[in-house]
Amino acid sequence: MRQGKYPFIVGFLAAPVLLYVVFVISPYIQAFYISLTDWKGISAAPRFIGLENFTRLFDDEVFWAAVRHHGVLLLVMPLVTIVIALFFAFLLNLSGGQRGGQMTGLWGSKVYRVIFFLPQVLAVAIVGVLFQTIYRSDETGVINSLLGKIGIDPVGWLIDPDIALLSIIGVMVWQAVGFYVVLFSAGMSSIPKDVFEAAALDGAGRFTLFFRITLPMLWDTMQVAWVYLGIAAFDAFALVQVLSVDRGGPDNSTTVLPLEIWRTAFNFSKFGYASAMGVALFFMAITFAALTLRVTRRERIEY
Amino acid sequence: MSKSAGTPGDITRRQMLRRIGMTALIAGPGAGLLTACATGGTTPAAPASAAPSASGAVSAANPFGVAADAPLEVVIFKGGLGDSYATEVHEPLYKKAFPQAQVKHVATQKIAQTLQPRFIGGDVPDMIANSGTDLMDNGALQQEGQLLELTELWDAPSIDDPSKKVRDMVAPGTVESGLIDGKPYLMNYVFSAYGLWYDSALFEKNGWTPPKTFDEFKAFAEKAKAAGVTPFAYAGKNAAYYAYWMILISAAKIEGNQILIDVDNLVDGVWQRDSMKQSAAAWAEIAKYMDKSFEDKEHTQVQLQQNQGKVALYPSGSWLENEQKAQTPETFKYALTPTPSVTAADKMPFEAIRAAAGEAYIVPAKGKNPKGGLEYLRIMLSKEGARGFTEKSGNITVVTGAADGLELTPGNASLSAAQTAAGQNIVTFSNFENWYKEFETELRRQTNALLFGRISADEFCEKVQKAADKTKADSSITKQNRTV
Numbered sequence: 001m002r003q004g005k006y007p008f009i010v011g012f013l014a015a016p017v018l019l020y021v022v023f024v025i026s027p028y029i030q031a032f033y034i035s036l037t038d039w040k041g042i043s044a045a046p047r048f049i050g051l052e053n054f055t056r057l058f059d060d061e062v063f064w065a066a067v068r069h070h071g072v073l074l075l076v077m078p079l080v081t082i083v084i085a086l087f088f089a090f091l092l093n094l095s096g097g098q099r100g101g102q103m104t105g106l107w108g109s110k111v112y113r114v115i116f117f118l119p120q121v122l123a124v125a126i127v128g129v130l131f132q133t134i135y136r137s138d139e140t141g142v143i144n145s146l147l148g149k150i151g152i153d154p155v156g157w158l159i160d161p162d163i164a165l166l167s168i169i170g171v172m173v174w175q176a177v178g179f180y181v182v183l184f185s186a187g188m189s190s191i192p193k194d195v196f197e198a199a200a201l202d203g204a205g206r207f208t209l210f211f212r213i214t215l216p217m218l219w220d221t222m223q224v225a226w227v228y229l230g231i232a233a234f235d236a237f238a239l240v241q242v243l244s245v246d247r248g249g250p251d252n253s254t255t256v257l258p259l260e261i262w263r264t265a266f267n268f269s270k271f272g273y274a275s276a277m278g279v280a281l282f283f284m285a286i287t288f289a290a291l292t293l294r295v296t297r298r299e300r301i302e303y
Numbered sequence: 304m305s306k307s308a309g310t311p312g313d314i315t316r317r318q319m320l321r322r323i324g325m326t327a328l329i330a331g332p333g334a335g336l337l338t339a340c341a342t343g344g345t346t347p348a349a350p351a352s353a354a355p356s357a358s359g360a361v362s363a364a365n366p367f368g369v370a371a372d373a374p375l376e377v378v379i380f381k382g383g384l385g386d387s388y389a390t391e392v393h394e395p396l397y398k399k400a401f402p403q404a405q406v407k408h409v410a411t412q413k414i415a416q417t418l419q420p421r422f423i424g425g426d427v428p429d430m431i432a433n434s435g436t437d438l439m440d441n442g443a444l445q446q447e448g449q450l451l452e453l454t455e456l457w458d459a460p461s462i463d464d465p466s467k468k469v470r471d472m473v474a475p476g477t478v479e480s481g482l483i484d485g486k487p488y489l490m491n492y493v494f495s496a497y498g499l500w501y502d503s504a505l506f507e508k509n510g511w512t513p514p515k516t517f518d519e520f521k522a523f524a525e526k527a528k529a530a531g532v533t534p535f536a537y538a539g540k541n542a543a544y545y546a547y548w549m550i551l552i553s554a555a556k557i558e559g560n561q562i563l564i565d566v567d568n569l570v571d572g573v574w575q576r577d578s579m580k581q582s583a584a585a586w587a588e589i590a591k592y593m594d595k596s597f598e599d600k601e602h603t604q605v606q607l608q609q610n611q612g613k614v615a616l617y618p619s620g621s622w623l624e625n626e627q628k629a630q631t632p633e634t635f636k637y638a639l640t641p642t643p644s645v646t647a648a649d650k651m652p653f654e655a656i657r658a659a660a661g662e663a664y665i666v667p668a669k670g671k672n673p674k675g676g677l678e679y680l681r682i683m684l685s686k687e688g689a690r691g692f693t694e695k696s697g698n699i700t701v702v703t704g705a706a707d708g709l710e711l712t713p714g715n716a717s718l719s720a721a722q723t724a725a726g727q728n729i730v731t732f733s734n735f736e737n738w739y740k741e742f743e744t745e746l747r748r749q750t751n752a753l754l755f756g757r758i759s760a761d762e763f764c765e766k767v768q769k770a771a772d773k774t775k776a777d778s779s780i781t782k783q784n785r786t787v
Contacts, residue, residue: 252748
């Protein structure tokens with residue numbers, strides 16, 4: 001068996017690696033090449049124009065608007081999602097005090113767990129259509145009709161350029177929280193019980209338990225969550241497409257790069273320029289992931 | 304123009320699924336997506352360009368010399384016009400002329416997504432109804448040498464009267480509306496009129512008459528508002544172009560059609576001329592009567608409100624009645640009124656309407672049977688073909704007199720009356736919508752910003768002019784020009 005190990009492994013890996021190279025790596029490389037051409041998406045022989053597409057990007061207001069929105073998304077969306085998810089996960093798993101030497105969650109936490117996870121199962125498109133009704137800007141919208149009952153005038157959730165992006169971020173958070181509740185729950189359940197027991201015996205309250213023990217011991221999980229959420233913040237395509245006014249409006253206040261890439265390629269027939277945006281997005285995402293992992297690096301707590 | 308027959312930007316379930324799929328691809332680092340259909344230059348140049356093989360003997364009945372047994376593939380955008388006009392009228396007519404020919408029919412709502420890969424691969428159909436929200440960029444197709452020039456078609460003898468050319472059988476301006484780079488490449492088939500649509504039954508009940516000047520428009524708006532009806536509304540979410548059409552029509556009424564030609568030709572400062580400013584300001588005044596919440600409504604939602612008698616005047620084109628057929632209550636009678644006069648010194652009278660040929664049909668240059676494609680268009684332009692189209696789709700074609708004697712719906716009857724009243728006072732088409740999609744997108748944005756009260760008419764003109772200047776300065780966009 002031993003001498004046959006390498007052929008065996010190579011034999012098994014060759015097919016998936018080949019598929020990966022053909023369908024994942026090679027399109028990326030092609031995209032890099034196409035970003036240097038003026039390809040219109042129709043002919044098979046695009047013209048090479050060097051870095052012109054990239055210099056053009058620097059003067060493109062819409063591109064920078066989209067980049068700014070990714071900045072906002074990166075700051076707000078992961079932060080809010082993680083805070084809410086941590087809070088819920090703590091309530092579900094550890095805040096009910098001790099029973100039989102076990103930390104327990106609040107009463108009915110199993111039901112809550114299902115409810116929190118539910119949005120995660122819905123397709124983004126369905127979520128988008130759902131929130132069209134919730135955010136509708138006249139008094140028939142779900143939120144506005146509730147606000148109307150307490151005498152507040154309808155709010156233009158998606159038509160006010162100042163809050164449209166935040167409204168869409170709200171939907172992203174709403175959808176993501178459930179998944180991270182489950183992720184953090186798993187993280188919390190792997191923290192040794194005796195640590196909590198010892199702390200509880202020493203008279204630690206819920207706050208101390210959370211901030212002094214749970215949070216530091218969850219650091220690895222949070223790091224993963226932050227990277228995942230960050231990458232989600234580079235997308236937002238479907239929600240913006242379905243929810244925003246005039247695809248990315250009003251006044252470009254909600255547009256994101258994937259939407260601009262899609263528009264530039266399929267509406268404006270500028271596949272070369274769109275690829276340049278794609279390449280820019282690629283580097284932004286890579287930089288973000290690298291930075292996050294670097295900045296948040298800490299010594300592992302062994303247990 | 305050419306997006307007319309579709310419901311603008313309506314997202315169907317299929318489209319949605321496709322977009323979700325697309326999201327997955329673009330998501331994270333989005334670079335990979337765009338090559339999904341790319342070839343990286345490895346595909347040999349379209350093999351079909353090697354010489355359109357099929358050809359037959361040229362005769363009076365067969366002026367292009369179509370090979371009688373050559374198969375023909377027809378791709379139809381199945382939107383507001385449906386596709387029964389092709390399967391039940393034009394394709395049978397073609398089969399009658401060439402009984403040995405196989406006619407393949409493809410109906411799709413996603414023209415670009417269906418056909419783009421086929422163009423790259425060199426496997427193109429012979430005739431395409433290039434319409435809908437996701438139509439292919441005709442300008443780009445022409446630049447890549449993918450469109451067949453249609454001069455031959457317009458100069459061919461007409462089926463109904465072989466002593467006349469096809470171009471003499473269609474409404475004035477039809478051939479011109481399909482020019483790219485000064486040559487005819489598009490056959491615009493549907494004759495559309497644009498203006499404000501209303502329910503004549505509702506107006507009669509309330510004793511209202513459609514306003515003829517903007518002063519009357521304001522007085523009417525007060526009355527309508529008092530009666531609990533929104534006087535004027537459009538859907539900001541996906542139909543901003545309905546509103547900028549109105550701004551352009553009013554500007555043309557003030558100054559004459561030259562301004563539309565200048566807009567298309569990206570003439571310096573055209574968006575900041577007085578006529579444009581007056582028009583934008585006038586429409587912004589009226590838009591104040593419209594609730595802000597119309598900005599996140601879709602075309603269909605606002606139309607529904609009109610059908611329920613909650614919206615008085617809705618800006619759109621003549622396909623509206625047919626598009627709404629299923630939702631319109633029995634009592635609702637569509638009628639068209641021209642846009643009101645802005646000043647007393649307008650060059651064109653109140654009766655002037657915008658009427659233009661739209662819905663582009665194209666013949667790819669590198670198809671297998673381009674002659675057949677031309678012949679198919681010639682059949683569409685026959686009286687029988689045009690009449691059948693009107694019966695199946697409820698829309699009038701560019702073929703003059705083809706709809707004579709057909710029983711017209713209230714909307715079409717009103718349209719025909721408006722056309723008679725307008726006489727020679729016709730506001731012509733705009734081509735920038737097809738030529739400069741980026742500019743058009745920016746115009747939609749600014750139109751919403753103006754009409755929902757975020758910017759003034761002056762700012763609107765300044766910003767749109769800036770976008771036009773940017774298009775003009777962009778060397779990657781091929782500039783077009785028109786003189787008529």
